[in-house]
Amino acid sequence: MNRILIIGATGYIGKYMANASVSLGYPTYAFVRPSSAVPRSSKSTLLQKFRDDGIHILEGSLDDHNSLVNAFKQVDIVISAVAIPQHMDQLNIIKAIKEAGNIKRFLPSEFGNEVDRIRSLPPFQRINDIKKTIRRATEEAGIPYTFVSANSCAAYFVDYFLHPRQKPQPEEVIIYGDGLTKAVMNLEEDIASLTIMVTTDPRTLNRVVIYKPPMNLISQAEIVSLWEKKTGKYIKRVYWPEDEMIKLSESLPNPKNIPVSILHSIFVKGDQTNYEIGDEDLEALK
Structure with a gap:
């Protein structure tokens, strides 16, 4: 072995x-x-x-x-x-x-x-x-x-968005872009x-x-809705527009400008879902 x-x-x-x-x-x-x-x-x-x-x-x-x-x-x-x-x-x-x-x-x-x-x-x-x-x-x-x-990494981002272990639970959540872009959460x-x-x-x-299983494609809006269903509580959405994210990535010093740039890539541009897997690649479940 x-x-x-x-x-x-x-x-x-x-x-x-x-x-x-x-x-x-x-x-x-x-x-x-x-x-x-x-x-x-x-x-x-x-x-x-x-x-x-x-x-x-x-x-x-x-x-x-x-x-x-x-x-x-x-x-x-x-x-x-x-x-x-x-x-x-x-x-x-x-x-x-x-x-x-x-x-x-x-x-x-x-x-x-x-x-x-x-x-x-x-x-x-x-x-x-x-x-x-x-x-x-x-x-x-x-x-x-x-x-x-x-x-x-699904657990990392759920914790980042929702802070599920925080007491009391946050009453609002930041949505990057319009919240509808799909990401891959494994x-x-x-x-x-x-x-x-x-x-x-x-x-x-x-x-x-x-690693792009279809059942793991999900948007921020869907994550928040699932959390509301689980907890039975409404969470206020606070939207962070794309242009503000771009400006912040340009004005913050390194490395503080990295997180907003990652969030923009995944949840605004949809860089994890905006391409097809070609014949030369392998999807993990295959």
């Missing part, structure tokens, strides 16, 4: 990946910085849980070539779930994979929009351009890969499980896999 290594396993989506891998029965490894093991820190607690679940902890750094190569020689598949500030550091991962020579599949850290198909406001586009750079570097290196476009657990299965599927080798 393939041995799977998660880089960035203590991050938001990385935790789901690690849990899914071990739950599906794969020998699972987490590549973490030595600083993550500081006693009594939240990350050290998570790492202990990983150990209790049978996940092997490998310490190293994205800046330490030898630690990367040594880690990769112990596994078969590498999934990167590193955060945005570390995306360019994945060039070091690619270099180490090429030297190790044994990796059957590399998945760079994406798990969002299909970056080769969209053009966003500049603050978000800069992030997507870096992801595209990593894609091209992976292809040019000649290492086996799969690019995963997982679209939106549960984090499903994203992680599908990603682990994708890594060993021969059909996904050197291809883009898009």
